[in-house]
Amino acid sequence: MSTVSSPPRLLEAQVLTDAAQLQRLVPEWEELWRADPRATPFQSPRWLLPWWRHIGRGALLTLAWRDAQGALAGLAPLYVWPDADGRRQLFPLGIATTDYLDVLARPGSEEVVARDLFARLHDLHERWDVLHFPQQRAGSPLLAAAAAHPRAHVLAGEPNPVLALDAPGRIPRSTLANLRTCRNRAAGIGSLSFATANAQEIPACLDALQRLHAQRWTQRGEPGVLAGTAVRAAHSESAPLLHAAGLLRLHVLRLAGETVAVLHALADAPQRAARSHYYYISGFDPGHAFFSPGSLLLAHAIEQAQGEGAVAFDFLRGAEPYKYRWGAADRPMFTLRLASR
Known part of the structure; x- marks a missing residue:
């Protein structure tokens, strides 16, 4: 030094x-x-x-x-x-x-x-x-x-679209209606279950995230951001550390026991005032796209953030249209x- x-x-x-x-x-x-x-x-x-x-x-x-x-x-x-x-x-x-x-x-x-x-x-x-x-x-x-x-x-x-959670009616009615349709479609083929990974489940959930994310991007002819071994190694090391501090949220959606979507989110420290949750990356099985497992799991993540008292759900950088369909507004x-x- x-x-x-x-x-x-x-x-x-x-x-x-x-x-x-x-x-x-x-x-x-x-x-x-x-x-x-x-x-x-x-x-x-x-x-x-x-x-x-x-x-x-x-x-x-x-x-x-x-x-x-x-x-x-x-x-x-x-x-x-x-x-x-x-x-x-x-x-x-x-x-x-x-x-x-x-x-x-x-x-x-x-x-x-x-x-x-x-x-x-x-x-x-x-x-x-x-x-x-x-x-x-x-x-x-x-x-x-x-x-x-x-x-x-x-x-x-690039702006960060952010969904305010401390005011009712932020999610548009059209998005809520679409979620009901997706749930009805899923109910016709099996039972849905949501979970958040505990410490022991982190490695398996990260593997599922990488696999599902790659499946989606392979259809577009691209490898996806989790394809590199260095990126996967960084997440494998950081995820348990973040979880131990209460900062990690690995949300999982299963259909009849099969993992069909994983969402990697982070949260502000538990003692922080006006906490936010941050949507980092997700993956879903494109074979089940007809009932939009990614959207259902995202809705679950937003509900969990609200339940924890978070005031904002931050979609992070990028102006992808789907973020605004949830009612997010740009943070410059x-x-x-x-x-x-």
Whole structure:
């Protein structure tokens, strides 16, 4: 661990450049993540460290801030990846397969951490060429700090359609009618049962998710996002960790005992106020498409989120039409870009 040489600031910044340093930070990282009211499960070490071990490539260039008492006050998990043109791209851990990629900060330290990030990156400019930081929400302290930086650019990103659960009548009547039709069709061929995987059932459910997801995408002539061994390994490692913290929801739909759909969702920490559930990925058996098992399981996941007191069901990035049929409304998202020189 090396300290960056720069003028004194309110927080001490350190640079983490190898996985062992990042691993040793996990207890403090977890505590910081729980303290940040804006943090989502995607910023947890339970999600990002498996991602880095199995999917990430390049060199870590993570910044950590400590307060005067030595407590971790901020964290920006970054890494450098050289692209095909030789440009050294500076990315957040989790990019491409992760949503809500923001820095972590303790309440009261958000603006200091965000401003100091730009200063520290200037100090480190010889190690990277272009920062690409997608999945930023409106009101992010990082975007506010970028407004004062001459080389920073904030671009519109893919919106996140979000279904509000704290108001009645949010799901359109046409969708509810379609669900009734699907249930009636399924009842004609067998009994339906819904379940949420426990710790022992996680490996089998992940295998079923991968198989069902692949079946659907094979019909389109594409492998699907779970086809890579690295992606599957990352989920196999992260899922039990997320489950142990109360963050994982692996919903399963069975028809006459046969698994016909699996939905992978995440949830905010149990102690978090105004919690959201996040629809990450799903798979269903295309042979049963006539009664739409994916829609039935999604309805179950939304009901479960409501039952747990969640205020929002977040469909995550992408403006696919089916999300709006459930009554979701766009949450604007942004991408921060910055050149080192």
